[in-house]
Amino acid sequence: MVAGETSGDLLAGLLLSGLRERWPGLQSAGIGGPKMAALGFEAWWPYEKLAVNGFVEVLRHYRELSGIRTQLGDRLLADPPSLFIGVDAPDFNLGLEARLKAGGIKSVHFVSPSIWAWRGKRIHKIHQSVDHMLCLFPFEPEIYERAGIPASYVGHPLADxxxxxxxxxxxxxxxxxxxxxxxxxxxxxxxxxxxxxxxxxxxxxxxxxxxxxxxxxxxxxxxxxxxxxxxxxxxxxxxxxxxxxxxxxxxxxxxxxxxxxxxxxxxxxxxxxxxxxxxxxxxxxxxxxxxxxxxxxxxxxxxxxxxxxxxxxxxxxxxxxxxxxxxxxxxxxxxxxxxxxxxxxxxxxxxxxxxxxxxxxxxxxxxxxxxxx
Incomplete structure (x- = not known):
């Protein structure tokens, strides 16, 4: 799993709790924060590394972020997990998911990027990257289904x-x-x-x-x-x-x-x-x-x-x-x-x-x- 910043850690932690209930022996690792760690998640990098916002800040940190994504992709391809779950952070996760999918690793993305609000052409990148999209809002699955991307409305974990x-x-x-x-x-x-x-x-x-x-x-x-x-x-x-x-x-x-x-x-x-x-x-x-x-x-x-x-x-x-x-x-x-x-x-x-x-x-x-x- 990869989750960036505080909100991603919160959402990933809520998701992990459900996954561990279904699969008690589940092992999880990648990039995350304290709420994920409390559920046994092994953070290879802290989620703060991804907590940058806006084009200017991303450019300033591009070399470091690109290096982390490359190292993480290498590690996962060398020792493939059963599944990769990208939690939000689409600018980081979609590129990683595309590489993993090309290498035979299934990828689920949790939290649809706001393609209905801006950067709609990103759906083509999503199609290349994601095996299944988990949508927080009820109007989103139809958008993905029209593009041939399997998607499910799962509600919002904060509402639970x-x-x-x-x-x-x-x-x-x-x-x-x-x-x-x-x-x-x-x-x-x-x-x-x-x-x-x-x-x-x-x-x-x-x-x-x-x-x-x-x-x-x-x-x-x-x-x-x-x-x-x-x-x-x-x-x-x-x-x-x-x-x-x-x-x-x-x-x-x-x-x-x-x-x-x-x-x-x-x-x-x-x-x-x-x-x-x-x-x-x-x-x-x-x-x-x-x-x-x-x-x-x-x-x-x-x-x-x-x-x-x-x-x-x-x-x-x-x-x-x-x-x-x-x-x-x-x-x-x-x-x-x-x-x-x-x-x-x-x-x-x-x-x-x-x-x-x-x-x-x-x-x-x-x-x-x-x-x-």
Whole structure:
């Protein structure tokens, strides 16, 4: 298996738990993180190696990433596994999967690349690389079937893991928050580049909101390895705000909060599953932004909006992700309880749609691939 960054480690860990239940003697190795390691996964490289974002950052790390992919491919071809599973990270995994498939190793890809949103021609590369695609969203299998690629809708493992009724009271108690507090969760991302480009604007927004509404409480979960980047930014941009920084614990924070200011990505779907009204924002290196801004097919970038096919929640990108606009968006949720309740109901419907016992559905599909082998 190969999983990149925090979200991939989370998804791969949830998948591994189902695979180990079906095949108790399963052995797994490759590239992964702590959630996978907790299930017996042997990480030959840490998942942080793949946690780069945008064209510029990928180019900077291209030689190292290419070397890792070549070494991993050599190792797997020399000692073939029963199956290779690429978890997200398509820029890394699809090339590796194509090489393995050519060498006779079956490959399953877990998490369809967003070809329905941008880079649609990538489906030709997927056809060359993948024996079976495991899709998280119900509209995706048809796209692959039209291209002759076997695919299964397996639901989203987070919809199985996150309870339909968020444990708000317990989460607040664990975080030291009072039941009557109005809590804003601040999630600037899990990559170093996201902390660099997004966290300053988020923290300036926190400072502005704290001045406008002194009664607000703010909680920011951060990936432990990025804490050293975050603390100086907090001191610089929001030194006097009632902000608590916690390591990990993002699910507790989302369960406890009233609204979240959140970077676009998998975390937005987690927030929706916790039924949290949100403001989605994203900022990139300027060159990356100019390269990517005209490449999308859809008017939305946030997963909740893509699934709803409408702007359920605001999205603020690049220059629009400024403290004045973000603060106003947060206050709009807090000052309109009926609007917030309506979006929570939509998120509940979304949760039911995605809750499919993903581990079982995925292991059923993988069993078919292994039988064909």
């Amino acid at each position: 893991k996150i309870p339909l009724e968020p444990p708000r009271a317990a989460a607040r108690q664990a975080l030291g928050l009072a039941e009557g507090d109005t809590v804003v969760a601040v999630l600037p991302g899990s990559r170093g580049s996201e902390i660099k480009y997004i966290a300053p604007a988020f923290l300036q927004t926190v400072a502005r909101l704290a001045r406008l509404r002194p009664e607000l409480r703010f909680v920011m979960p951060v990936v432990p390895r990025l804490r050293a980047m975050v603390d100086p930014l907090v001191a610089q941009y929001a030194p006097d705000a009632p902000l608590t920084v916690v390591e990990g614990r993002s699910h507790e924070v989302l369960a406890a909060c009233d609204v979240t200011l959140i970077a676009s990505g998998t975390a937005t779907l987690e927030a929706a599953l916790f039924k949290v009204p949100m403001v989605i924002a994203y900022r990139l290196n300027t060159l990356n932004w100019h390269l990517m801004k005209n490449m999308g097919y859809l008017p939305w970038v946030g997963l909740p909006n893509i699934l709803a096919r409408e702007f359920l929640v605001p999205e603020r990108l690049q220059h629009d992700a400024n403290p004045d606009r973000l603060a106003q968006d947060v206050l709009d949720w807090l000052d309109n309880p009926a609007k917030a309740d309506a979006v929570r109901q939509r998120f509940t419907e979304m949760h039911h749609l995605l809750k499919r016992d993903t581990a079982r559905c995925a292991s059923d599909a993988i069993a078919q691939v292994l039988q064909a082998r």
